[in-house]
Structures are given as structure tokens and as C-alpha cells.
Amino acid sequence: MRKSTLVLALLATGLGALALEAGHGLVRAGRDGPAISRMAKMSADLGLTDIALFSEARFVRHLSQADLFSPFQDAPMSFEHFPTGSLASPPRRFGPTGGFASTIGKEGGS
Amino acid sequence: MKTWLARQRYLVDFTLAAALRRKGRNAMLLGVYALMIFILASVIFFGSALRREAAAALQGAPEVTVQNLVMGRHALAPPQWLDKLRHMRGARHVQGRLWGYFYDKATGANYTVMTPPADKPDYALKPGETIIGASIKRLRDGRNLGWLMLLSPSGKLFKLKIKRTLPETSELMSADLVLMARADFLRFFSLPEGAGFTDISMQVRNRNEVAKIVEKISRLLPTARVITRADILRTYENVFSWREGIVLAMLSAALVAFAIFAFDKASGLSAGERREIGILKALGWETSDILAMKFWEGALISLAAFIIGVAGAYAHVFFFDAGVLAPVLKGWSVLYPRIHLTPSVDRLQLVTLAFITIIPFTAATLVPIWKAAITDPDVVMR
Numbered sequence: 001m002r003k004s005t006l007v008l009a010l011l012a013t014g015l016g017a018l019a020l021e022a023g024h025g026l027v028r029a030g031r032d033g034p035a036i037s038r039m040a041k042m043s044a045d046l047g048l049t050d051i052a053l054f055s056e057a058r059f060v061r062h063l064s065q066a067d068l069f070s071p072f073q074d075a076p077m078s079f080e081h082f083p084t085g086s087l088a089s090p091p092r093r094f095g096p097t098g099g100f101a102s103t104i105g106k107e108g109g110s
Numbered sequence: 111m112k113t114w115l116a117r118q119r120y121l122v123d124f125t126l127a128a129a130l131r132r133k134g135r136n137a138m139l140l141g142v143y144a145l146m147i148f149i150l151a152s153v154i155f156f157g158s159a160l161r162r163e164a165a166a167a168l169q170g171a172p173e174v175t176v177q178n179l180v181m182g183r184h185a186l187a188p189p190q191w192l193d194k195l196r197h198m199r200g201a202r203h204v205q206g207r208l209w210g211y212f213y214d215k216a217t218g219a220n221y222t223v224m225t226p227p228a229d230k231p232d233y234a235l236k237p238g239e240t241i242i243g244a245s246i247k248r249l250r251d252g253r254n255l256g257w258l259m260l261l262s263p264s265g266k267l268f269k270l271k272i273k274r275t276l277p278e279t280s281e282l283m284s285a286d287l288v289l290m291a292r293a294d295f296l297r298f299f300s301l302p303e304g305a306g307f308t309d310i311s312m313q314v315r316n317r318n319e320v321a322k323i324v325e326k327i328s329r330l331l332p333t334a335r336v337i338t339r340a341d342i343l344r345t346y347e348n349v350f351s352w353r354e355g356i357v358l359a360m361l362s363a364a365l366v367a368f369a370i371f372a373f374d375k376a377s378g379l380s381a382g383e384r385r386e387i388g389i390l391k392a393l394g395w396e397t398s399d400i401l402a403m404k405f406w407e408g409a410l411i412s413l414a415a416f417i418i419g420v421a422g423a424y425a426h427v428f429f430f431d432a433g434v435l436a437p438v439l440k441g442w443s444v445l446y447p448r449i450h451l452t453p454s455v456d457r458l459q460l461v462t463l464a465f466i467t468i469i470p471f472t473a474a475t476l477v478p479i480w481k482a483a484i485t486d487p488d489v490v491m492r
Binding site: 002003004007008010011014015017018021022024025028029032035036037038039040041042043044045046047048049050051052053054055056057058061062063064065 | 127130163166167170219220222232276277281282283286309311342345421443
């Protein structure tokens, strides 16, 4: 067999595998749709506000509900104790460029 | 057309024969290249699927959440706030929520303890009963005895009958939840009746009025901190982008190393290769033939690496639940949801990945070859 035939056949097999994976994605998306809807309904029924991906500290368990100073309660510039805390982004408005200092009086420092 | 195709196939044959003469070098290049694409594509797939699932689940989050701040710290919201907010025009389903955190010394895990809303019969609980998340079930009731024992913060032992477990498919939202009746919750945390609520959630009749309602709440309750659903969604969008960014930043050193490695391999011509080009030219090959041959070499390697990397990344994230990336997200959490992500591929990101990997590499192989190919064969061979 010519080398080019073998290599092109291998590449075609690879592209076929990608196509199969794309098909798998579509099938799974269809199959998991009801489960995702059930999860959304459960969140709505219980009034859940955050995802339970990180539970090591309260300010990362409920990222949207935590106050600004929780991750830095030891000192404003201290190193974060929990790895997840270091990986969570600071709020968009935090810092002088984000307008945090100008809204602190108006919104109670939230 | 047929002649052109036949010509290209002969060029591919020739390229492969030349590549096989440098088996070790090319195999290593293909391996490193595919590994790089595998890692990048894994991050893209994982982030995109997680983002989509979280956004779908958070669509049901309360439209507005009101917290009480005392001395800049989160405090219980007084029960009177409920009446004030219920009388606000445009507000509906105003509910006081009771929830808190509990550190379980027995397992070292943190739970979110919550009382379910009174008007949801699916989650109705009698005192002494509990509904728990699937991760807690695995951690605390693996033998299926049907009881959850908790030592309350004040040192009292609580024995709760597990009424049911929340579905495993919703672990992303409920892994660490312990739902208990209001009376149990108050006793568990030693709270007096009428202590207030952790926060107050509400819906807004007209979604366009959310900003107005927030403004009214801030005026009515000056110590309140108001969080809207849009804030929540934005927070998670930020977090996922940030985490993806952190992973990519950690990988950036590896990426740069790969770029140098690939560029060196692709652009640096060995003396042997120069000689080869000289001989080909002396035999009558056109510059365009040599360029086409080298184009095939670059294209075949980068295409093969792309296919291997992307197919492997898909299998890694959606068949093996992202085993390599998960530790980055887990941190120190004892309780971690078992999530089987639903595939969601961001096509734009994938196309971008293809462009930033295949094209520069193929281009990098062509430039030095072109330089060598336009030189006089006699000079090149010397």
C-alpha cells in the first residue's frame, strides 16, 4: 500500500472519530436536557443562588452572596488561605479603576 | 484536476518517506504538539460546558436577594423587613430565607444547611426529617442506614431521618445541601424564634423594573445590600473566565516552550535538509514543488496533532469527567460534586484554536524552505 493512502486513511479515521464525538455531543445534549431543566426547577424552588462547585470556605461556596472582605479578613493584602479563594476573581467593580471607591458611600460598601 | 491530485499524492508519498527518515524527531514533535492542543482544548471544552450548565441552573435563582449589613458585616435580616418589602409595588414572592454554614468535624466537610420554602410540597419536611445532597449521602450514609447524625455548633447531637436524597444529576447545585424543617434549623443553630432571616429573596413582576426596585429597596432599607440575578450570573461568568485564564496562565510557560520548540524544529533547516533541497533542485524540481512538499509536511503534522488533541480532549472531559483538570477546581473541598458535564462546544473557540496552532506551524515550515529553494543548488549543496 502507498504511504499516502495509509496516512490519508488514518487522517480520515481521525476526522470520523471527531464527527462521532460531535454526534455524541448532540445526543447527550438532547438526553441531558430534561435533567438540566429539573436542576433549574430545583434551584428555583429552593431559591438557590450559587453553584456547589467549591465548598471549602463560605465565601467561595456562595461567591455571589459573599461580602468583599471575607476572602481578605486577616489583612487587605494577605495571601489567601484557601486555594479556591486565590482562583476566584475579585469583583469587577473592586479597586480604584472599577469605581468601587466612588460607590462605597452610596451602596454601603457592597 | 486528476493530474493535480495524483501529483499531490506523489508529493505526500515523498514527504512521508522523508519524514520517516527522521522518525524520532517527527514523532516527538507530533507528541508534544498533540499534548499542547489536548490541554488547551480540554480547558476550552470544560469551561464552555460548565458555563452553559451553570447559566441554565442559575436562571431560576431569585431575581433579587436582600441582605442586612450591620457594621459592614452580614447580619440577620429583621422579620419586619418582610412586611416592608411585601408592600413594595412590583415585588412578588417575597420570602425570608434561612440558611447557614455548618462545618462537620467528623468528615472535615462544609455543608450548607437550609430550610426549604413553606409553599413547595416537594420539599416539605417534618421536624426530625432531612433531605440531603447526593455528595453528603455518599460521604455520610454510604451504608444506606437512612439517618444523618450531626453535632450542632452548641454540641447537641441531632439525629435526622433522611427522607430522600436530591438527584445526582443536580449535584452541581445541591452537592452540599442539608435541608431541615424550620424548627430544627432554629434549634440546630440555637436561634430564638423571630431572630429574622439569613436574607430575603423576591421576584419582580416586570423584569425591566429590577433596577427601579433595587433603588427603592436601597431607599427603604438603607443598611440593605441588594444582589440581583444579573449580578449572580455575571459573578459566575467572571469566575469561569478567570479560572480558565488562570489555567491558561499556568500553561503559558509550557506554551512558550512549545512555540520555541516547534519554531526551531520547523524553521531551522539541518545541513542534511539543505543538501536534500539542493539535490532535488539539481534534479529539476521547481521551487513550487519543494514548497508544496514542505507544505504537506507541516500540514500533515499539524492536522494530525489537532485531530489527536481535540478528540482526546473531548474524551477526557466528557467521557472521563475531566480527571486532569478537576483538581484545579476542587481546591481543598472535601465535598465535591460528581458532575457529568453535558457536551457543549464553543465552535468559535475551537476554530480559533485550529487557526492559532495549524497555520503558524505550517507557515513556519515554509519560510526557511523557500529561502533555501530560491538559492542556487550548487551553493546549497556545498
